[in-house]
Amino acid sequence: MRFKNTIIGMWPAIVALCCTTLSAAETAHPWSDSRLDADQRAGLALAAMTQDEKLKLVFGYLGSDMESKKYTRPPESHNQSAGFVYGVPRLGIPHLWQTDAGLGVASQAGPNARSGTALPSGLATAATWDLDGAYAGGAMIGAEARARGFNVMLAGGVNLMREPRNGRNFEYAGEDPLLAGQMVGAQIRGIQSNHVVSTLKHFALNDQESGRTTLNVKIDEAASRMSDLLALQIANEQGRPGAVMCSYNRLNGVHACENAYLLTEVLKQDWGFKGWVMSDWGATHSTIPAANAGLDQQSGMPFDLADYFGAPLKEAVLNGWVPQGRLDDMARRVLYAMFEHGLVDHQTAAPADFKANAAVSLRDAQDGMVLLKNDGNLLPLSRAVKRVAVIGGHADRGVLAGGGSSLVYPEGGNAVPGLEPKTWPGPVMVYPSAPLKAIQQRLPQAQVRFADGADTAAAAKLARNSDVVLVFATQWTGEAFDMPDLALPRQQDALIAAVAAANPRTVVVLETGGPVTMPWLAQVPAVLEAWYPGSSGGEAIASVLFGEVNPSGHLPATFPASVAQLPRPVLDGYPQVEERRFEVDYHEGAAVGYKWFDLKGLKPLFPFGHGLSYTRFDLSGLRASVDGGALSASFTVRNSGKLRGKEVAQIYVAPLGAAWEAPKRLAGFKKVDLAPGASATATVTIDPRLLAMYDPASKHWKVSGGDYRLTLAADAGAEPAASVVVRLQEASYDVNGKPLPR
Ligand code: BGC
Numbered sequence: 129m130r131f132k133n134t135i136i137g138m139w140p141a142i143v144a145l146c147c148t149t150l151s152a153a154e155t156a157h158p159w160s161d162s163r164l165d166a167d168q169r170a171g172l173a174l175a176a177m178t179q180d181e182k183l184k185l186v187f188g189y190l191g192s193d194m195e196s197k198k199y200t201r202p203p204e205s206h207n208q209s210a211g212f213v214y215g216v217p218r219l220g221i222p223h224l225w226q227t228d229a230g231l232g233v234a235s236q237a238g239p240n241a242r243s244g245t246a247l248p249s250g251l252a253t254a255a256t257w258d259l260d261g262a263y264a265g266g267a268m269i270g271a272e273a274r275a276r277g278f279n280v281m282l283a284g285g286v287n288l289m290r291e292p293r294n295g296r297n298f299e300y301a302g303e304d305p306l307l308a309g310q311m312v313g314a315q316i317r318g319i320q321s322n323h324v325v326s327t328l329k330h331f332a333l334n335d336q337e338s339g340r341t342t343l344n345v346k347i348d349e350a351a352s353r354m355s356d357l358l359a360l361q362i363a364n365e366q367g368r369p370g371a372v373m374c375s376y377n378r379l380n381g382v383h384a385c386e387n388a389y390l391l392t393e394v395l396k397q398d399w400g401f402k403g404w405v406m407s408d409w410g411a412t413h414s415t416i417p418a419a420n421a422g423l424d425q426q427s428g429m430p431f432d433l434a435d436y437f438g439a440p441l442k443e444a445v446l447n448g449w450v451p452q453g454r455l456d457d458m459a460r461r462v463l464y465a466m467f468e469h470g471l472v473d474h475q476t477a478a479p480a481d482f483k484a485n486a487a488v489s490l491r492d493a494q495d496g497m498v499l500l501k502n503d504g505n506l507l508p509l510s511r512a513v514k515r516v517a518v519i520g521g522h523a524d525r526g527v528l529a530g531g532g533s534s535l536v537y538p539e540g541g542n543a544v545p546g547l548e549p550k551t552w553p554g555p556v557m558v559y560p561s562a563p564l565k566a567i568q569q570r571l572p573q574a575q576v577r578f579a580d581g582a583d584t585a586a587a588a589k590l591a592r593n594s595d596v597v598l599v600f601a602t603q604w605t606g607e608a609f610d611m612p613d614l615a616l617p618r619q620q621d622a623l624i625a626a627v628a629a630a631n632p633r634t635v636v637v638l639e640t641g642g643p644v645t646m647p648w649l650a651q652v653p654a655v656l657e658a659w660y661p662g663s664s665g666g667e668a669i670a671s672v673l674f675g676e677v678n679p680s681g682h683l684p685a686t687f688p689a690s691v692a693q694l695p696r697p698v699l700d701g702y703p704q705v706e707e708r709r710f711e712v713d714y715h716e717g718a719a720v721g722y723k724w725f726d727l728k729g730l731k732p733l734f735p736f737g738h739g740l741s742y743t744r745f746d747l748s749g750l751r752a753s754v755d756g757g758a759l760s761a762s763f764t765v766r767n768s769g770k771l772r773g774k775e776v777a778q779i780y781v782a783p784l785g786a787a788w789e790a791p792k793r794l795a796g797f798k799k800v801d802l803a804p805g806a807s808a809t810a811t812v813t814i815d816p817r818l819l820a821m822y823d824p825a826s827k828h829w830k831v832s833g834g835d836y837r838l839t840l841a842a843d844a845g846a847e848p849a850a851s852v853v854v855r856l857q858e859a860s861y862d863v864n865g866k867p868l869p870r
Pocket of ligand 1: 210228229282329408409533
């Protein structure tokens with residue numbers, strides 16, 4: 129615990145702000161009066177700022193030296209961090225120290241990379257379907273960020289999984305706008321409970337990495353409002369992030385960071401967002417168009433071609449090409465979020481409790497693991513087993529993490545250094561939490577032997593001479609690249625098939641960034657999807673395999689049977705050619721993931737929402753009620769098995785008359801924890817946007833009058849456990865889903 133007792137002392141000399149009587153600081157700095165609201169305080173501080181101070185607040189630097197660009201970071205920044213923005217110390221406005229990302233306090237690569245606690249991947253957290261757990265994870269990483277002297281966390285990734293080959297899916301929260309938006313919103317709230325601003329990103333439709341800076345996304349407005357933008361909108365409502373990060377791609381011809389439709393119309397006007405928009409690192413392309421379109425802060429100098437929001441912005445304002453009022457608005461938005469989220473009032477750091485943080489990560493990993501298959505109840509493993517083979521996946525050393533800017537460096541370093549690629553978006557990181565060790569600890573009397581899987585024949589021989597086999601298969605994904613297909617890489621499919629042929633009592637444990645295909649599925653009785661399980665991952669996997677923890681994760685994304693089932697069997701822009709501009713046509717519109725599969729009548733490998741347990745649940749008693757126009761559904765979940773467990777009850781809604789983008793949508797969910805024999809009744813209120821079609825002309829969500837079928841199901845593919853038809857009146861809701869007078 130290198131940092132256990134370290135209070136990071138990198139904050140500038142600042143005035144202590146608080147107290148009951150007016151201090152000298154309050155008299156001199158009226159904005160330090162915390163009884164005023166954030167708007168008032170931002171207005172007062174802005175009025176005291178010089179033009180140059182405003183300009184500084186809207187211009188960000190990389191917090192890491194870059195030899196290739198002959199760039200030296202500002203001395204006040206924290207080394208090897210994502211970003212830094214000058215505050216106004218003379219006015220008590222702190223600098224902004226920015227760290228990636230959604231899985232913990234990340235680090236740029238290098239000899240002094242800072243270590244931290246890594247949550248499991250965002251997709252793993254989404255697979256928990258547990259809003260409290262997502263909040264707890266956010267609160268934990270936000271506390272670590274603050275302990276390390278950061279006050280902005282570049283978290284809140286909620287790009288929808290339109291493309292299961294997207295290398296960054298592991299950072300996000302899956303394919304459904306309701307689930308993804310709520311989970312990421314809860315995480316943002318947790319982060320910000322530490323007086324740390326979180327971003328929401330990447331705004332918007334940055335759904336693949338191939339050609340991410342050059343591609344142009346084509347999609348019609350209604351479809352985007354009902355899919356990607358809806359996920360962002362829900363996350364914004366739930367999380368109230370202080371900042372939003374605009375993305376690299378173009379949308380309908382215009383770069384996201386100078387896209388007035390996205391930044392000003394949708395985000396600021398329609399959704400009423402009051403914080404600031406920062407660009408992704410290298411996503412600013414102009415001064416005047418970007419500033420006037422609604423970008424508030426250029427990030428990550430020297431990634432852009434020019435310091436657009438440096439001297440050129442000063443000149444543009446001087447000439448009136450960017451109105452002074454716009455620059456004031458840009459700076460005011462930054463200040464607003466700083467006051468609103470306590471960055472000005474709370475400028476000290478408390479030390480992190482790394483032991484407690486490891487427990488948060490462990491729990492998240494356990495709750496997000498998805499038991500995909502368990503024929504003959506091979507799992508949980510018996511402790512009476514005598515000979516166990518553990519094969520592949522570096523399971524003797526640790527668990528895999530995803531690559532790119534979100535990478536958290538673990539205490540203890542990389543368990544398998546030297547894997548390719550070693551440089552960006554690498555290094556390939558294996559967290560030193562070895563499943564093998566955790567398995568051996570649980571079987572002190574047994575013979576637990578390991579084969580690395582490089583030699584298929586040797587692995588099969590070991591399997592043959594064992595009572596049970598645990599094969600670990602990994603798929604490294606990361607930022608700035610996509611997967612060529614959905615197959616496990618490095619001949620692991622052949623390894624699994626050979627091992628399963630040698631011993632039918634084979635369990636496959638997957639550590640993948642997202643969905644993969646499983647040509648060997650019929651040959652193996654049990655499969656556990658462990659995702660990237662974070663810094664306590666080995667322990668989490670063993671606890672689920674041995675039944676100390678009953679698996680309760682459910683898929684936040686469809687696992688396709690093949691790429692042929694996808695809206696784009698061939699991934700546009702892959703393989704990547706630098707600087708090539710091209711278009712991606714999201715012709716599937718809002719029919720993303722299971723909606724596409726339903727629409728086309730396709731049978732996936734595993735449906736959205738799927739996840740098994742070591743106990744059994746009965747779902748029953750579905751009732752719908754409409755109260756003042758608001759639809760809610762109540763139902764009962766009973767644990768009819770012999771073990772304690774958690775079930776995710778899912779409510780889907782399907783119109784019987786109206787035409788939607790797809791046959792049904794997830795309309796609500798609830799995770800319940802039940803002792804054997806116990807039951808619980810729950811009610812979910814359904815967001816009217818999930819019953820409506822978006823109408824761009826009026827900016828209204830319109831519910832057609834008629835019959836709708838609500839179903840209660842264990843996943844999107846299964847026969848529903850119960851269903852009920854409810855009649856809804858025609859109704860309209862405003863752009864944020866608030867009822868309009870009839
Ligand atoms: C990523 C962002 C990240 C930023 C700063 C970019 O490459 O797309 O998600 O926050 O870098 O590191």
